[in-house]
Amino acid sequence: MLEGLEISEVFFSYVEKESNTFRFDDDYFSKSNIENQKLIRKKAYEKLSNLSYLITDFGAFSQMNFVSYEESGVLFLRNQNIKNNLVSTADSVCITDEAYNRLSLKLAEGDVLIPRVGTLGGAAVIQAKHLPCSANQNLAQIKPNLNRINTYFLSTFLCSKFGYSQVLKSATGNVQPWLNLENIGNIEIPLVSKEFQSQIEATVLAAIASTDKANTSYAKAESLLLDALGMANFSSNTEAINVKTFKASFVATGRLDAEYYQPKYEDFERMVVNHPLGFTTIASEYELIKQTSNRDKSAYNYIEIGDINVSDGAASFNCFDVEELPDNAKLEAKRGDLLISKVRPNRGAVAIIDFDDADLIVSGAFTVLREKEVSVFHNETLKVLLRTKMYREWMLKFNIGTQYPVIRDEDILNLPIPCIDEPTQEKIAALVKESFSLKAESERLLDVAKRAVEIAIEQDENAGMAYIESNS
Numbered sequence: 001m002l003e004g005l006e007i008s009e010v011f012f013s014y015v016e017k018e019s020n021t022f023r024f025d026d027d028y029f030s031k032s033n034i035e036n037q038k039l040i041r042k043k044a045y046e047k048l049s050n051l052s053y054l055i056t057d058f059g060a061f062s063q064m065n066f067v068s069y070e071e072s073g074v075l076f077l078r079n080q081n082i083k084n085n086l087v088s089t090a091d092s093v094c095i096t097d098e099a100y101n102r103l104s105l106k107l108a109e110g111d112v113l114i115p116r117v118g119t120l121g122g123a124a125v126i127q128a129k130h131l132p133c134s135a136n137q138n139l140a141q142i143k144p145n146l147n148r149i150n151t152y153f154l155s156t157f158l159c160s161k162f163g164y165s166q167v168l169k170s171a172t173g174n175v176q177p178w179l180n181l182e183n184i185g186n187i188e189i190p191l192v193s194k195e196f197q198s199q200i201e202a203t204v205l206a207a208i209a210s211t212d213k214a215n216t217s218y219a220k221a222e223s224l225l226l227d228a229l230g231m232a233n234f235s236s237n238t239e240a241i242n243v244k245t246f247k248a249s250f251v252a253t254g255r256l257d258a259e260y261y262q263p264k265y266e267d268f269e270r271m272v273v274n275h276p277l278g279f280t281t282i283a284s285e286y287e288l289i290k291q292t293s294n295r296d297k298s299a300y301n302y303i304e305i306g307d308i309n310v311s312d313g314a315a316s317f318n319c320f321d322v323e324e325l326p327d328n329a330k331l332e333a334k335r336g337d338l339l340i341s342k343v344r345p346n347r348g349a350v351a352i353i354d355f356d357d358a359d360l361i362v363s364g365a366f367t368v369l370r371e372k373e374v375s376v377f378h379n380e381t382l383k384v385l386l387r388t389k390m391y392r393e394w395m396l397k398f399n400i401g402t403q404y405p406v407i408r409d410e411d412i413l414n415l416p417i418p419c420i421d422e423p424t425q426e427k428i429a430a431l432v433k434e435s436f437s438l439k440a441e442s443e444r445l446l447d448v449a450k451r452a453v454e455i456a457i458e459q460d461e462n463a464g465m466a467y468i469e470s471n472s
Contacts, residue, residue, distance in 0.1 A: 036165050039457050040188050048142070049185030051149045057116065057181065058137035059104040066102045067136075069093040074100040077107075077135040079115045085152075085159050085204055085446050086211060087113075087124045090311030091347065100134055105141060107133045110151045112142040114158055116179040120167050123158035125151050127208075140184055149189065150197035152204045153453070157189060159446075160453045196461045199468050200449050207445035214438035218312060218384075221431035225384050228424045229275065265397045268390055275418035283413035285377040286369035291332045293361050295322050302329050303362040305341050308349040312439060313383055315339060315351035317360065330364040338369040338379055340386060342406045345395035348387040352379050354436065367412045380429040381420055391415075448472075 049055060058064075067076070073094035081088050100106070107113075111126040117138040126133060135141065144151050157163045170183035226232045273279050293300070301317040302325060308315055320329070333339070335356050341349035343365050353360070362368060371379055385391055398411035420428075448471045456464030 152201035153197040210442035289368040
């Protein structure tokens with residue numbers, strides 16, 4: 001009767017001792033959680049609260065009344081900025097100096113941030129380059145006692161399966177899981193040698209350096225493109241009023257909403273169509289892929305909007321059994337296809353599929369483009385172009401719907417794009433490929449550091465150190 005079920009049998013006294021809120025749900029005492037706890041407790045360990053000077057958060061929610069998001073100013077971090085041991089600033093916002101000075105949470109070099117509301121898991125270390133900096137109420141600030149624990153080791157442990165399982169185990173709530181500060185303080189941390197912690201730090205710092213180089217390469221590609229377009233110092237019309245006749249508006253376009261007729265959009269189009277080398281359209285250079293999957297395989301590699309990293313346009317996928325695929329998993333795709341999110345296109349969720357995995361299916365919320373044989377555009381050039389500030393703003397012109405605004409395939413296909421000379425496109429492609437190669441190396445090193453921590457817990461530090469050396 002019980003074959004195939006996961007059952008944990010624990011004493012009532014164990015439940016009382018291990019759960020400060022007297023939890024006895026199956027997730028809290030799952031076999032994997034109990035086994036992970038046993039492995040940590042086989043070695044010397046301490047609660048995070050005993051290894052930290054402070055574990056705190058944003059404070060009173062009313063402080064958000066001081067905050068309004070700006071394009072420049074003091075960095076203000078949110079959940080999406082804390083990745084796997086990295087602080088991503090590509091999708092970040094800023095606040096004014098005045099707002100920052102009024103907030104109680106001010107981050108310092110060496111602080112560790114961990115998500116505590118919503119999407120849980122992961123951690124990252126604040127570096128000097130991020131300062132001055134604050135964070136919203138969805139993130140917790142940990143100030144480690146550096147005499148007892150290395151801040152990069154702590155962050156890596158929290159990203160490992162041993163840290164992640166404790167985070168999920170301690171989370172409460174169903175619709176939106178959250179961690180209270182006490183539960184964060186109760187996370188159990190293994191005590192390892194300073195030498196091992198230093199090796200983890202060196203590996204993580206090498207990964208961060210590789211990410212920084214990748215960002216520099218991508219920035220060079222975008223700068224090269226903007227210079228070729230004459231857009232480096234371009235500023236659009238900020239006038240909010242545009243007078244149109246009924247014939248020139250609704251009769252011509254079928255649109256009456258004011259957003260569609262903002263003068264800046266006319267500036268964008270004028271700049272492109274007047275480009276010295278001429279212009280083309282996406283439809284002229286790319287084929288729209290509408291081939292839907294018949295779902296006759298047992299499993300598929302699925303890409304949805306959330307699998308596009310808006311910081312660099314990298315795509316990933318998850319494998320699903322066919323019966324578990326969401327209804328919107330529709331379109332067949334392959335290496336070289338360009339994916340453009342039709343949902344919130346201003347976020348820059350534009351990616352090139354650069355892997356050969358079979359049975360690939362993508363969300364119907366993407367426009368899927370395939371370069372034509374006679375195309376004068378490289379994939380990398382179009383990707384960088386559509387991720388520029390101008391094009392991200394421009395695509396908002398075509399939003400339809402109110403509760404769930406999206407743009408249509410035809411609006412993307414009809415976008416004019418400037419012709420770029422071949423040598424410039426080749427340089428852009430080389431820089432984009434270099435950026436992806438550096439990002440891949442960074443991810444590899446972060447995985448090495450994380451796995452080394454897990455090996456040190458499962459086996460011993462020597463095995464963890466050997467793993468780092470063999471993968472350096």
